[in-house]
Amino acid sequence: MSRPTVLRVPPLSPQLHDAVGEQYDALDLPAEGRPAFLAEHGAEVVAIVCTNGGQVDAGVINALPNLRVIANHGVGYDNIDVPAALARGIAVSNTPGVLDDAVADTALALLLAVRRRVVVADLFVRAGEWQRGEFPLTTEVSRSRVGILGLGRIGRAIATRLEAFGCTVSYHSRHEVPGVPYAYAASAAELAASVDNLVAVVPGGASTAALVDREVLDALGPTGVLVNVARGSVVDQDALVAALVEGRLGGAGLDVFAAEPEVPAALADLDNVVLLPHVGSATHETRAAMRALTLDNLASWLDTGTLLTPIPEMSEMSERAGGA
Structure with missing residues (x-):
């Protein structure tokens, strides 16, 4: 049985990069030639793993017709075009609490x-x-x-x-x-x-x-x-x-x-x-916890369709839908 294909958006730590590759079929979004890459491989991708430094804009999101979830390694997620993701029903997670x-x-x-x-x-x-x-x-x-x-x-x-x-x-x-x-x-x-x-x-x-x-x-x-x-x-x-x-x-x-x-x-x-060079959460302990939560969110969504730590906008959407 084939494994889900996950797109790794750089930069990722070596540990997170390797962990994704161990658990899933992984592709790396290149710095150059992205339109051709996405045209060739976009339909394979069901999930994205990224960090605050990796931009996931509407162009990337819309080039992935089967994308279901974006797992962000970081509490902030302004690197992601959240409206574009939510408009397509794509789930987005972050890593609050652990840092x-x-x-x-x-x-x-x-x-x-x-x-x-x-x-x-x-x-x-x-x-x-x-x-x-x-x-x-x-x-x-x-x-x-x-x-x-x-x-x-x-x-x-x-x-x-x-x-x-x-x-x-x-x-x-x-x-x-x-x-x-x-x-x-x-x-x-x-x-x-x-x-x-x-x-x-x-x-x-x-x-x-x-x-x-x-x-x-x-x-x-x-x-x-x-x-x-x-x-x-x-x-x-x-x-x-x-x-x-x-x-x-x-x-x-x-x-x-x-x-x-x-x-x-x-x-x-x-x-x-x-x-300081943006090292607020850069400890061995915290980055290990962030990495684990990122991977747990990804696994949870792919297995059950639920996230451990969805971004607040997802909860707000659910509340509005429930009250409609």
């Missing part, structure tokens, strides 16, 4: 690194500057006011860590979250004006594009710090660079950028900015 702690740890690490100037202090010691004088004083994270943009699973994990530091936590989300002990702000700008540090952890996509704009950055102000562990699109990157260069923002800790892996040279020149 909450790793991303929350990264957010806190960035905030501490910027506030305590950890990277600059390390370079100070390595350059032998300590023998010539003391390192300048820094500012504390403990007991500071921290705003969280997006109080989902990861946002709440960040908030829990900040509580242990004695921080006052507030938040802004599309809707007020019931049952949490944190003050709610009606807008991103209102939140930024009330805090010392702002952490962005909202999903990417059109609804959050440039959510952190000049108004928000100016509200955070010349002593404020922005941390972004969400998506580069969430922040108006040009406005951020200008605010930092002009001294209208105190500092930034960034794990994501607008056009990865490209990073504005102006950011690399600033010592009040800490830059």
Whole structure:
């Protein structure tokens, strides 16, 4: 009996790439010559496995007439044209929950690194500057006011860590979250004006594009710090660079950028900015859990027609259909 054919959309980790090939008949979407490849093999494909870095646009989706499911390795899925998939009844899954702690740890690490100037202090010691004088004083994270943009699973994990530091936590989300002990702000700008540090952890996509704009950055102000562990699109990157260069923002800790892996040279020149190469969930433990959940979603759909972790839009569609 033949096995289902799964299209692997690069980039995939070697472990995920190999695991898909072990369990299914696998094809790799090429970087060049995609129209000819899809015309030849498109009818064979019943499933896609991808990551946040692999674009699954309407052109790819519509070239696969027998596609039934897209299993995304990542909690964010703005790399997928979800309306195009759902319009065809194609199921889409992601990997929420399993990466909450790793991303929350990264957010806190960035905030501490910027506030305590950890990277600059390390370079100070390595350059032998300590023998010539003391390192300048820094500012504390403990007991500071921290705003969280997006109080989902990861946002709440960040908030829990900040509580242990004695921080006052507030938040802004599309809707007020019931049952949490944190003050709610009606807008991103209102939140930024009330805090010392702002952490962005909202999903990417059109609804959050440039959510952190000049108004928000100016509200955070010349002593404020922005941390972004969400998506580069969430922040108006040009406005951020200008605010930092002009001294209208105190500092930034960034794990994501607008056009990865490209990073504005102006950011690399600033010592009040800490830059990471999109490694928020990049631990051995978390990536293994993400890989397992991706494969479990794929197997579950192909075996039973159900997903373990469908994207919220699928649940919303089911609710609307049930109420019709």
